[in-house]
Amino acid sequence: xxxxxxxxxxxxxxxxxxxxxxxxxxxxxxxxxxxxxxxxxxxxxxxxxxxxxxxxxxxxxxxxxxxxxxxxxxxxxxxxxxxxxxxxxxxxxxxxxxxxxxxxxxxxxxxxxxxxxxxxxxxxxxxxxxxxxxxxxxxxxxxxxxxxxxxxxxxxxxxxxxxxxxxxxxxxxxxxxxxxxxxxxxxxxxxxxxxxxxxxxxxxxxxxxxxxxxxxxxxxxxxxxxxxxxxxxxxxxxxxxxxxxxxxxxxxxxxxxxxxxxxxxxxxxxxxxxxxxxxxxxxxxxxxxxxxxxxxxxxxxxxxxxxxxxxxxxxxxxxxxxxxxxxxxxxxxxxxxxxxxxxxxxxxxxxxxxxxxxxxxxxxxxxxxxxxxxxxxxxxxxxxxxxxxxxxxxxxxxxxxxxxxxxxxxxxxxxxxxxxxxxxxxxxxxxxxxx
Amino acid sequence: xxxxxxxxxxxxxxxxxxxxxxxxxxxxxxxxxxxxxxxxxxxxxxxxxxxxxxxxxxxxxxxxxxxxxxxxxxxxxxxxxxxxxxxxxxxxxxxxxxxxxxxxxxxxxxxxxxxxxxxxxxxxxxxxxxxxxxxxxxxxxxxxxxxxxxxxxxxxxxxxxxxxxxxxxxxxxxxxxxxxxxxxxxxxxxxxxxxxxxxxxxxxxxxxxxxxxxxxxxxxxxxxxxxxxxxxxxxxxxxxxxxxxxxxxxxxxxxxxxxxxxxxxxxxxxxxxxxxxxxxxxxxxxxxxxxxxxxxxxxxxxxx
Numbered sequence: 140x141x142x143x144x145x146x147x148x149x150x151x152x153x154x155x156x157x158x159x160x161x162x163x164x165x166x167x168x169x170x171x172x173x174x175x176x177x178x179x180x181x182x183x184x185x186x187x188x189x190x191x192x193x194x195x196x197x198x199x200x201x202x203x204x205x206x207x208x209x210x211x212x213x214x215x216x217x218x219x220x221x222x223x224x225x226x227x228x229x230x231x232x233x234x235x236x237x238x239x240x241x242x243x244x245x246x247x248x249x250x251x252x253x254x255x256x257x258x259x260x261x262x263x264x265x266x267x268x269x270x271x272x273x274x275x276x277x278x279x280x281x282x283x284x285x286x287x288x289x290x291x292x293x294x295x296x297x298x299x300x301x302x303x304x305x306x307x308x309x310x311x312x313x314x315x316x317x318x319x320x321x322x323x324x325x326x327x328x329x330x331x332x333x334x335x336x337x338x339x340x341x342x343x344x345x346x347x348x349x350x351x352x353x354x355x356x357x358x359x360x361x362x363x364x365x366x367x368x369x370x371x372x373x374x375x376x377x378x379x380x381x382x383x384x385x386x387x388x389x390x391x392x393x394x395x396x397x398x399x400x401x402x403x404x405x406x407x408x409x410x411x412x413x414x415x416x417x418x419x420x421x422x423x424x425x426x427x428x429x430x431x432x433x434x435x436x437x438x439x440x441x442x443x444x445x446x447x448x449x450x451x452x453x454x455x456x457x458x459x460x461x462x463x464x465x466x467x468x469x470x471x472x473x474x475x476x477x478x479x480x481x482x483x484x485x486x487x488x489x490x491x492x493x494x495x496x497x498x499x500x501x502x503x504x505x506x507x508x509x510x511x512x513x514x515x516x517x518x519x520x521x522x523x524x525x526x527x528x529x530x531x532x533x534x535x536x537x538x539x540x541x542x543x544x545x546x547x548x549x550x551x552x553x554x555x556x557x558x559x560x561x562x563x564x565x566x567x568x569x570x571x572x573x574x
Numbered sequence: 575x576x577x578x579x580x581x582x583x584x585x586x587x588x589x590x591x592x593x594x595x596x597x598x599x600x601x602x603x604x605x606x607x608x609x610x611x612x613x614x615x616x617x618x619x620x621x622x623x624x625x626x627x628x629x630x631x632x633x634x635x636x637x638x639x640x641x642x643x644x645x646x647x648x649x650x651x652x653x654x655x656x657x658x659x660x661x662x663x664x665x666x667x668x669x670x671x672x673x674x675x676x677x678x679x680x681x682x683x684x685x686x687x688x689x690x691x692x693x694x695x696x697x698x699x700x701x702x703x704x705x706x707x708x709x710x711x712x713x714x715x716x717x718x719x720x721x722x723x724x725x726x727x728x729x730x731x732x733x734x735x736x737x738x739x740x741x742x743x744x745x746x747x748x749x750x751x752x753x754x755x756x757x758x759x760x761x762x763x764x765x766x767x768x769x770x771x772x773x774x775x776x777x778x779x780x781x782x783x784x785x786x787x788x789x790x791x792x793x794x795x796x797x798x799x800x801x802x803x804x805x806x807x808x809x810x811x812x813x814x815x816x817x818x819x820x821x822x823x824x825x826x827x828x829x830x831x832x833x834x835x836x837x838x839x840x841x842x843x844x845x846x847x848x849x850x851x852x853x854x855x856x857x858x859x860x861x862x863x864x865x866x867x868x869x870x871x872x873x874x875x876x877x878x
Contacts, residue, residue, distance in 0.1 A: 142671050153659075156658070376654030377650050378656065380623070
């Protein structure tokens with residue numbers, strides 16, 4: 140036990156004392172913060188585009204706001220603290236004969252060759268003209284990627300045309316406004332919902348399950364990769380040979396697996412603490428719901444069970460593979476098929492949010508390599524106790540069988556020289572007593 | 575340590591074939607043999623790394639190595655340490671695995687490093703140390719738990735003459751402390767200077783087990799005669815056999831012949847002078863361990 144602890148401790152310290160560990164620890168929260176803040180920061184730094192509107196359409200029959208005014212109002216409207224879609228500027232060189240004339244004379248301002256009379260450049264021009272029984276909307280813009288102005292103008296024009304047509308049919312403005320305000324009151328109900336009525340809290344387990352499944356997938360992938368590299372490094376530098384004369388194979392394997400588990404646990408605890416604090420600060424209600432979901436119905440135990448089983452199953456596999464590899468290329472060759480298998484749960488986990496009880500997903504749950512991911516993702520369906528017990532039994536049974544194979548194989552691999560030899564690996568299975 | 579009838583087969587290949595020997599407490603045993611002789615496989619079996627196909631091993635009075643591994647120190651042939659660790663941490667870690675409590679392990683690590691002139695490098699990551707310094711650190715890591723049995727696989731390889739000398743001193747001090755030291759080597763001079771007992775291996779079999787003096791005694795002394803004479807004239811001198819003739823640059827010849835066991839060296843010399851053979855130089859040479867190695871291994875594995 141003492142040796143196991145010492146190996147685990149060394150493994151843990153070997154990682155947490157590296158610069159890379161701290162970098163990866165901070166990278167995710169910093170990265171996520173940047174993803175969250177970047178759009179706002181970019182938006183703040185971009186000046187409000189100057190837009191000119193040229194309206195060739197006739198004023199609405201019976202009075203009312205012209206189409207050009209309606210579009211202008213939509214472009215300049217904004218909530219407190221937000222920026223409008225555009226700032227209106229008079230069309231330079233107006234009046235124009237027709238659309239072609241307006242286009243030709245506004246183009247130099249849009250290309251930047253000619254400055255606006257008051258200085259500055261023209262960013263967009265909206266030319267509205269009659270087209271049969273509807274309206275043609277030409278939106279010229281310097282920024283072809285930004286479709287915000289186009290969408291806003293299009294929406295406003297469509298609305299204005301619709302209103303004008305309805306007014307022409309004899310519907311007055313007040314009746315039209317009251318019709319527009321009509322909306323059905325939709326409510327979701329489910330017998331599984333706590334109060335009968337479905338709320339975000341009832342949908343959260345599905346999202347939380349998917350998050351846990353993905354988290355486990357990530358932990359397995361990074362943790363197992365760390366283990367593989369660690370063993371490979373020790374094998375190529377022959378430290379493993381010395382370790383094998385100082386501790387038993389289960390102590391070495393166990394120490395390494397626990398050490399790396401502690402590293403990933405440190406990272407997860409840090410990330411979850413930051414995530415939890417941020418959620419509590421920004422959305423205390425959702426934070427409370429997440430806490431209640433995790434703590435209720437034994438879900439923490441549920442996730443813990445599949446986390447432990449999944450990590451053990453893959454960690455054992457990767458440690459053993461590492462003992463047979465001396466170079467990254469050898470490891471890559473052995474791991475490629477494994478990586479292909481690992482993509483299967485990744486493809487199906489997201490489906491579990493909406494269809495947690497789909498027959499295909501339930502079937503995948505019974506494949507031990509996919510069990511931890513699929514069961515975590517299917518948490519929303521509250522799988523029955525027998526299913527949890529049976530899949531857990533199968534998962535831990537496979538892990539035990541894996542260990543039974545891995546212990547002699549690890550020793551054979553650690554002492555073998557040269558490339559991975561399938562025959563040596565197969566022969567090692569019959570030499571259990573050596574471990 | 576006692577090894578009896580130790581055999582290890584890999585399929586049709588017999589790497590170690592019915593090897594028996596023992597190493598007494600406080601003695602230094604040299605485990606000699608050419609490449610592929612089965613030395614490392616034998617040591618791996620003793621260390622519990624490889625299971626014998628047949629035979630019995632008793633280490634420090636116990637047939638189960640796992641029960642005594644805390645009292646054994648092992649330096650593998652191919653060296654390696656955690657490159658990011660400091661010498662103190664690496665030595666203390668390995669000593670810790672052998673059961674030395676943490677603070678004591680660190681204290682011993684510092685003391686050993688100081689004693690070996692590595693005190694200044696004690697807290698420097700191993701990757702920044704020279705190869706010789708790193709090798710020394712690894713050797714110290716096998717000794718920090720004060721083992722009763724020390725097994726060193728080719729400990730002198732890669733060391734400069736000064737460090738080789740220092741290692742010899744260290745090995746002697748271990749034996750003086752009461753530890754049993756077993757080391758494998760190709761370099762006969764080290765074994766000759768250090769060993770109380772040598773075990774010679776060839777082709778997976780033990781070909782000799784005894785003292786250095788006994789190994790030498792199993793090898794004939796040689797008589798060298800130089801001068802201007804016909805080689806045939808010295809071939810029938812009494813007590814000589816297997817003469818090897820070579821031409822000297824000065825124009826004469828050199829004959830190196832083995833002296834038959836028990837034959838006095840004076841007799842063929844006296845006879846040569848009595849027969850008027852023109853001898854300008856003669857030399858009787860006692861065999862060394864290198865000669866014994868060549869003879870006992872059948873010449874198949876010439877030592878460097």
